[in-house]
Amino acid sequence: MPSPKRITAMASKELFHILRDPRTLAxxxxxxxxxxIIFGYAMNLEIRRVPLLIDDQARNASSERLxxxxxxxxxxxxxxxxxxxxxxxxxxxxxxxxxxxxxxxxFGSASQVLLLKIDASDPNSAQLIxxxxxxxxASGFPASLDLRPFILYNPDLKSSFFFVPGLVAxxxxxxxxxxxxxxxxxxxxxxxLEQILVSPVSAMEILLGKVLPYIFLGLAxxxxxxxxxxxxxxxxxxxxxxxxxxxxxxxxxxSLCLGLLVSTLAKxxxxxxMMALGITLLPTLxxxxxxxxxxxxxxxxxxxxxxxxxxxxxxxxRGIMLKGNSISELxxxxxxxxxxxxxxxxxxxxxxKLRLS
Amino acid sequence: xxxxKVLASFVLKEFRQLARSxxxxxxxxxxxxxxxxxxxxxxxxxxxxxxxxxxxxDKSHLSKSLxxxxxxxxxxxxxxxxxxxxxxxxxxxxxxxxxxxIPAGFERDCHGFAKPVLQVISDGIDGNSAALANAYVQGCIxxxxxxxxxxxxxxxxKKDPGLDLIVRMSFNSDLKSNLNIIPGIIxxxxxxxxxxxxxxxxxxxxxxxxLEQLLVSPMxxxxxxAGKLLPYLIITLLQMQVAVLLAGIIFRISLAGSYPVLMxxxxxxxxxxxxxxxxxxxxxxxxxxxxxxxxxxxxxxxxLSGFFVPVQNMPKVIRGxxxxxxxxxxxxxxxxxxxxxxxxxxLRKELIILLSGxxxxxxxxxxxxxxxxx
Amino acid sequence: MIETINLNxxxxxxxxxxxxxxxxxxxEIFGFLGANGAGKTTTLRMLCxxxxxxSGTITVNGLNVVKNPEAxxxxxxxxxxxxxxxxDLRGIENLQFYTGIYGISWTAAKTNIKSLISxxxxxxxxxLKTSELPMGYKQRLSLVCALVHNPPLVFLxxxxxxVDPKAxxxxxxxxxxxxxxxxxxxxxxxFMDEAExxxxxxxxxxxxxxxxxxxxxxxxxxxxATMQQLFLKIAGADxxxx
Numbered sequence: 001m002p003s004p005k006r007i008t009a010m011a012s013k014e015l016f017h018i019l020r021d022p023r024t025l026a027x028x029x030x031x032x033x034x035x036x037i038i039f040g041y042a043m044n045l046e047i048r049r050v051p052l053l054i055d056d057q058a059r060n061a062s063s064e065r066l067x068x069x070x071x072x073x074x075x076x077x078x079x080x081x082x083x084x085x086x087x088x089x090x091x092x093x094x095x096x097x098x099x100x101x102x103x104x105x106x107f108g109s110a111s112q113v114l115l116l117k118i119d120a121s122d123p124n125s126a127q128l129i130x131x132x133x134x135x136x137x138a139s140g141f142p143a144s145l146d147l148r149p150f151i152l153y154n155p156d157l158k159s160s161f162f163f164v165p166g167l168v169a170x171x172x173x174x175x176x177x178x179x180x181x182x183x184x185x186x187x188x189x190x191x192x193l194e195q196i197l198v199s200p201v202s203a204m205e206i207l208l209g210k211v212l213p214y215i216f217l218g219l220a221x222x223x224x225x226x227x228x229x230x231x232x233x234x235x236x237x238x239x240x241x242x243x244x245x246x247x248x249x250x251x252x253x254x255s256l257c258l259g260l261l262v263s264t265l266a267k268x269x270x271x272x273x274m275m276a277l278g279i280t281l282l283p284t285l286x287x288x289x290x291x292x293x294x295x296x297x298x299x300x301x302x303x304x305x306x307x308x309x310x311x312x313x314x315x316x317x318r319g320i321m322l323k324g325n326s327i328s329e330l331x332x333x334x335x336x337x338x339x340x341x342x343x344x345x346x347x348x349x350x351x352x353k354l355r356l357s
Numbered sequence: 358x359x360x361x362k363v364l365a366s367f368v369l370k371e372f373r374q375l376a377r378s379x380x381x382x383x384x385x386x387x388x389x390x391x392x393x394x395x396x397x398x399x400x401x402x403x404x405x406x407x408x409x410x411x412x413x414x415d416k417s418h419l420s421k422s423l424x425x426x427x428x429x430x431x432x433x434x435x436x437x438x439x440x441x442x443x444x445x446x447x448x449x450x451x452x453x454x455x456x457x458x459i460p461a462g463f464e465r466d467c468h469g470f471a472k473p474v475l476q477v478i479s480d481g482i483d484g485n486s487a488a489l490a491n492a493y494v495q496g497c498i499x500x501x502x503x504x505x506x507x508x509x510x511x512x513x514x515k516k517d518p519g520l521d522l523i524v525r526m527s528f529n530s531d532l533k534s535n536l537n538i539i540p541g542i543i544x545x546x547x548x549x550x551x552x553x554x555x556x557x558x559x560x561x562x563x564x565x566x567x568l569e570q571l572l573v574s575p576m577x578x579x580x581x582x583a584g585k586l587l588p589y590l591i592i593t594l595l596q597m598q599v600a601v602l603l604a605g606i607i608f609r610i611s612l613a614g615s616y617p618v619l620m621x622x623x624x625x626x627x628x629x630x631x632x633x634x635x636x637x638x639x640x641x642x643x644x645x646x647x648x649x650x651x652x653x654x655x656x657x658x659x660x661l662s663g664f665f666v667p668v669q670n671m672p673k674v675i676r677g678x679x680x681x682x683x684x685x686x687x688x689x690x691x692x693x694x695x696x697x698x699x700x701x702x703x704l705r706k707e708l709i710i711l712l713s714g715x716x717x718x719x720x721x722x723x724x725x726x727x728x729x730x731x
Numbered sequence: 732m733i734e735t736i737n738l739n740x741x742x743x744x745x746x747x748x749x750x751x752x753x754x755x756x757x758x759e760i761f762g763f764l765g766a767n768g769a770g771k772t773t774t775l776r777m778l779c780x781x782x783x784x785x786s787g788t789i790t791v792n793g794l795n796v797v798k799n800p801e802a803x804x805x806x807x808x809x810x811x812x813x814x815x816x817x818x819d820l821r822g823i824e825n826l827q828f829y830t831g832i833y834g835i836s837w838t839a840a841k842t843n844i845k846s847l848i849s850x851x852x853x854x855x856x857x858x859l860k861t862s863e864l865p866m867g868y869k870q871r872l873s874l875v876c877a878l879v880h881n882p883p884l885v886f887l888x889x890x891x892x893x894v895d896p897k898a899x900x901x902x903x904x905x906x907x908x909x910x911x912x913x914x915x916x917x918x919x920x921x922f923m924d925e926a927e928x929x930x931x932x933x934x935x936x937x938x939x940x941x942x943x944x945x946x947x948x949x950x951x952x953x954x955x956a957t958m959q960q961l962f963l964k965i966a967g968a969d970x971x972x973x
Binding site for chain 3: 016205
């Protein structure tokens with residue numbers, strides 16, 4: 001029977017450790033906020049101000065009109081032609097232009113062929129440049145189809161709509177898995193775990209007492225991000241907050257089990273840090289679908305994402321916040337999280353007990 | 358000569374410590390390799406296998422061939438739907454990302470005078486990749502309509518000539534995302550290894566009290582710093598060889614430019630990152646703090662470097678900040694050399710910035726280290 | 732109070748403790764002597780339930796240590812050679828923490844340790860972070876931490892390493908008083924002068940018992956003047972530590 005008194009003693013000691021190291025605390029709390037702001041304002045795949053060099057050999061009214069069309073969009077910035085008449089590739093290497101458009105001498109009369117050369121070293125931008133240029137050239141010509149796009153849940157395609165939920169998933173795993181695993185291996189390294197183990201405290205009480213402060217810290221930090229995101233970037237919250245809390249608790253549990261598992265595997269703090277980084281943070285960043293869509297990954301990596309808790313939590317949090325999903329749409333993700341927690345907890349407690357003896 | 362001997366013995370000690378700890382060796386060589394592999398495959402701005410569903414109320418030849426045109430590319434994965442379902446419900450239940458509704462009478466309208474109407478409903482929560490997916494869908498439909506018009510009424514094109522735009526993609530004609538991402542990952546790895554590891558290793562000597570022991574030895578403080586940093590300089594450059602090799606073997610990315618120029622820039626850049634490593638170690642008391650602190654710097658540096666998103670897309674203030682981020686310039690250099698094969702003259706601006714940055718940061722860190730340990 | 736029967740502990744193929752049979756009485760100061768690696772710490776760790784024996788049984792107060800770990804742990808205090816204190820916590824916070832994990836109230840603990848704190852001159856140090864304490868005070872504080880729950884049995888694993896002679900003498904005064912008040916004290920050390928303070932000592936070598944008995948009687952029977960000479964005679968000059 002776990003005694004509340006012993007758990008409180010463990011938890012309040014852990015809380016002291018956290019509070020006595022204000023620099024780490026500040027980084028833990030401020031880093032996600034800073035990330036959020038950078039993501040919200042700086043991470044924009046929409047291209048702007050692409051330096052475009054137009055080689056206008058026609059110099060007539062038609063070519064003038066075309067150049068005008070290009071210079072009146074925010075996407076392109078016309079750079080003056082140089083005297084040396086460098087090859088486009090050389091221009092790209094000098095980084096004076098990212099695209100060149102060649103208007104032939106007989107433009108407007110006989111020939112209607114334009115040549116657009118694009119620096120494709122950044123393929124994503126190159127593709128966007130191509131489609132913008134095509135758009136500009138095609139405008140003014142009647143479309144043969146009436147295409148009616150509707151974008152649901154995020155009609156302006158704002159990136160903050162997926163950064164905010166993603167950051168919440170990151171923070172929870174960072175605090176609940178990374179910090180817990182470090183804090184346990186630190187006691188092992190300092191020898192204080194031994195002192196605790198000669199007392200009648202049970203393994204369950206040690207673990208509970210250790211993780212409680214981190215649960216609160218993690219939840220508080222997550223709510224902070226949520227608040228900042230909703231205030232600064234108008235991210236909506238369309239679903240039920242209680243359902244959200246319930247699923248979040250499940251995810252926190254899963255992250256804690258992961259942290260415990262790491263701590264039983266690592267002998268030193270440094271190893272725990274590196275392992276936690278490799279097992280928790282990087283996969284959450286790269287393989288959860290937070291920044292990079294899972295369907296675009298190669299087959300093996302796609303399969304790997306099934307054992308990453310953040311994958312399921314991202315669906316849950318995005319579903320609740322942006323789509324207004326409720327339990328009936330998300331229970332499968334919830335079950336996956338629950339199963340993973342149980343498996344990891346069993347392995348962790350088994351290994352932890354072995355280490356006691 | 359003696360000072361060289363002192364330095365050599367110090368460097369030897371560092372390498373011995375590293376070799377004795379298999380965990381650290383794994384961190385130094387295995388982790389970067391895995392990172393390069395996972396990131397090389399996972400980090401991409403390409404959008405593939407987008408789940409798409411069609412509600413075909415026309416059930417005509419034309420509507421079927423429209424649907425058919427989506428199955429030929431790996432950008433889309435067609436999800437079958439049942440009549441009972443509702444388009445928005447599919448998105449709500451995560452079954453599909455894009456739904457195209459083809460109304461009854463689509464084929465008739467195409468042949469007649471009325472403009473056919475197509476509805477495309479997409480899930481916008483993914484922001485950037487949703488935008489790309491949306492553009493692909495529209496592109497696919499427009500292309501289909503052009504082909505359709507051309508085959509049905511060749512005269513129509515002649516009447517309305519339009520413009521013919523020929524597009525040539527330089528340096529990366531297949532638009533491989535890898536070619537842009539992999540050099541970026543190498544730049545990040547170089548930064549992580551040199552900055553984070555040197556900061557942690559100096560903090561460790563501080564924590565264990567061995568730094569004091571070193572300071573009472575007749576060794577000069579500069580020798581101490583040099584002895585501490587030299588191994589990380591060598592290791593980072595070694596790591597870089599491994600990464601470049603892996604990029605060539607696994608991702609088929611060959612270096613377009615000159616190898617010595619790349620090494621020269623890397624060496625210059627390492628002065629900045631190692632300097633930052635020293636600086637961090639002077640401000641922290643424990644390994645854990647060193648790790649959090651350097652990690653924090655890393656995240657900001659990576660985000661503002663243009664690794665994921667070109668710097669020119671960012672707002673003016675952030676572009677200003679990112680000018681002072683050394684990784685921004687190194688990222689440019691490594692991409693230019695690897696992808697385009699730019700030469701030293703074409704990178705003169707970066708050369709000046711990185712040189713002066715390295716000089717300032719390293720000098721400042723040394724001063725701050727001298728002050729702190731006194 | 733404590734009894735072991737055929738106690739063995741192996742780490743892989745290495746035998747750390749080899750067939751140890753012990754009987755320790757109540758209110759006794761019992762010392763484990765031996766060179767580094769002789770098996771003292773391993774024995775102590777098994778006695779207080781930190782390590783499970785490979786074979787053999789340990790009973791404390793009639794209770795089997797392996798079968799009733801919690802009941803046994805409640806009755807013992809343990810101080811390790813590392814002085815397991817949290818450097819970023821104040822002295823008083825360390826005490827409160829160890830009180831808490833024994834599940835007793837702080838007021839009860841205070842009456843248990845009040846006299847110790849004043850005797851150890853710890854009052855003014857309790858408000859400082861323990862990382863800032865001088866070595867001698869860290870040692871005293873960690874002993875107090877081991878005694879917050881007033882255990883009848885106290886294990887001290889090389890409690891005086893790294894402490895100056897004056898502080899060592901004062902520390903042994905306290906150990907004597909603990910035994911006088913009825914506690915059983917089990918201590919491991921490699922300071923031979925400290926062995927003289929024990930009621931009984933056990934000299935270990937390579938995991939085995941070499942001799943066991945009252946220091947005075949042992950000296951007489953082996954015809955030596957000090958414990959140091961006795962130890963050197965038994966363990967051989969190579970293993971002398973102090």
